Amino acid sequence: MTTSTPGRVLLVARRPGAYPTIGDALADASDGAVITIASGEYAETVELTGLRVTLAAADGATVVVDGRGAERPVFRTFGGSLVLKGIELLAGGASAIEAQDTELTVQRCTVSGGRGPAIVIRGTTAFTVTGCVISAAEQGILVDGSPGRIEDTTVEDVLGDGITLGQGADPVVADCTVTGCGLRGFYVYQYARPVIEGCVVSHTGYEGIAVAHHGAPVLKRCTVTDTRGSGIAFASGCGGEISACRVANTAEPGISIAEGATPVLSEAATPGGTGDDALDEMLAELDAMIGLPGVKEEVRALVDELQVNEWRRRAGLPIGAAGHHLIFAGAPGTGKTTVARIYGKLLKALGVLPHGQFREVSRRDLVGQYIGHTAEKTATVFEEAKGGVLFIDEAYTLSRLAGSGGDFGQEAIDTLVPLMEEHRDEVAVIVAGYTGEMVDFLAANPGLASRFGKTIEFENYSPDELLAIFGRMASAGDYELDPAAAPVLTDHFRRISGDVNFGNARDARRLFEKVRKAQSQRLRLLGRMPAVEELRGLHVADVVVATSQ
Structure with a gap:
């Protein structure tokens, strides 16, 4: 080694x-x-x-x-x-x-x-x-x-x-x-x-x-x-x-x-949309995501509650202390990072957070190399995220039960818990990871679970939803997918969805890159420069080659 x-x-x-x-x-x-x-x-x-x-x-x-x-x-x-x-x-x-x-x-x-x-x-x-x-x-x-x-x-x-x-x-x-x-x-x-x-x-x-x-x-x-x-x-x-x-x-x-x-x-030629305009824009972005009906419902419920709290505040009525920390549980590639970004923008549009910026980190960004170093790194990252969203991906790797580094990861958790309480009105902390492992993560500190207001479950995409995601990737790249390739793709997604390491949209992205590669190899053998329609076209044969690899 x-x-x-x-x-x-x-x-x-x-x-x-x-x-x-x-x-x-x-x-x-x-x-x-x-x-x-x-x-x-x-x-x-x-x-x-x-x-x-x-x-x-x-x-x-x-x-x-x-x-x-x-x-x-x-x-x-x-x-x-x-x-x-x-x-x-x-x-x-x-x-x-x-x-x-x-x-x-x-x-x-x-x-x-x-x-x-x-x-x-x-x-x-x-x-x-x-x-x-x-x-x-x-x-x-x-x-x-x-x-x-x-x-x-x-x-x-x-x-x-x-x-x-x-x-x-x-x-x-x-x-x-x-x-x-x-x-x-x-x-x-x-x-x-x-x-x-x-x-x-x-x-x-x-x-x-x-x-x-x-x-x-x-x-x-x-x-x-x-x-x-x-x-x-x-x-x-x-x-x-x-x-x-x-x-x-x-x-x-x-x-x-x-x-x-x-x-x-x-709102093209104005100094900037009103808060309601920006809120509608962010909700439209959420609705435009493929699938995730339960997630969309949960986020909208949070927005409704925050909106009413803001109206009560303007009316001089009391509102309860509200934290904005969430748990996103589910498999990789199910849109957790994208939804977290939108959530930050929603909090800004509602006037809950001043900036709504998004800071994504993982274990390596929080955990240091010696005792005391981790607390310093974690506090610095938290300070930089103030006013927006701190998104901790695969948060379960910080806990002792995850077996990934022992006390240094635990030191990050123990540093986060009081910061999340002291600054609950200044930052939204979202932790994400597999559902089972997140249970172990929450057990790592007695006060950790109480810091989060809600757990939102992200379900795996269905084969039809993955087909739609693949289609969007093709359109975004200015490709045109042969409609006859749809059943081939759907069957492929159905086969791999039961794998232990199934990556949802990530697998769709990897397959799209393989299809592009197959198209490139096919066009290279033409012996001439392809026409624009040929450069844009993704054929059934390209999909078959990609799914067989």
Whole structure:
């Protein structure tokens, strides 16, 4: 048996015993290495292939990586993983960061200059860009095909587009500011399906948010002002959603929907919907989920109770102390995480919680490596979740009875119990897991069970419901499933539903990926470029191949 060891920690600094350049440190770096960089300006460029490495400015250090003298990206990476923290990048004749199929994380970095997009992300690997500032570039961020998240990031004073999302990319772009763009603030095209929420777009030479070539973004709570073109524009053939967005002081029309475009508008051009509007929107999202009739009924009953409590409060009538902690019991893949997210939004819409943000954790996020460390980690996670939902998946792994770590897991439970009581009006804790194991979890602390107001049971999906879920996955990917494949899929779901490790919607997702793979292999053998209809079509034969594996 082999065990993995963490990578080395290497220091780059202008002093004896340290690596003088980032390149020197990378030459000695192995997978998982952390390179800490002391204050200074480093005139170099970096190219990585397959390496997993972290480059971080030392605490309090000002680190500038200057690639202005080169005609290549400051950081170019293929595969592997690259984490950049707290670094300033100056680009020259190319992008500052160019990542291909790389697990890229960019945190608290400043990027400026360069030719083309300041940050280019391509491939199918998830990425994260948070807390960054991008300025004085030809373009801001380009994402082609990749999922991931851009959050709390500013793109300003760029000659072209601020953030471009294409080639089917479906990242979440949240709480970003895009201003001072020569072309468009956001450009969504080529089947991209991002979620753009809470963003502010202003002072663009053309549209604030432009959607073309079958793009289908979900735009939520965005503000678009002071644009020379329309605030939001959808070209023919595009879809998506516009919800609770504000458009002001733009060219007319503020929201332009071309003939043949099909975005769904909800409270589209207002500063934001009323509480009742937002509540109806969240309940509609819950109702749109396939199956789960008992779960929907339980959640609606909770909403009714909370709504009446709010009305009583406004009327000056007394209301009882209300906790919002819940137990979600059931097998994996039954929608527990999705319902927990909606529950947080419902609590925000009702005015019960101020933010409604969602923080999902598991045992590894709460349990430390020594006595006392767990209490500190658990308290920190709880503090970060205040104002929203703390969702603990597979919570039973924390209990002694689960046999997974003994007292360290128990320390997390014992830390949570008083916090849940002291801050019951500030956070909703939802614990989830198999029904039987959750009984053991509740027995781990005498006061734990009393902290939860209700247990909601999530039943397994039926074969017909799994067929509908599979169909939604196909539609979301712009595939067209042959109706004749329905009985093959239903029979398959019926066969596997009795397995001990049956994963419900997770199994449906895995099967969908297998069907896509089978289609790809079939089309590759055509010896020519397939037509659009062929690229979209999932045949019975593809399903048969996938279900036989």
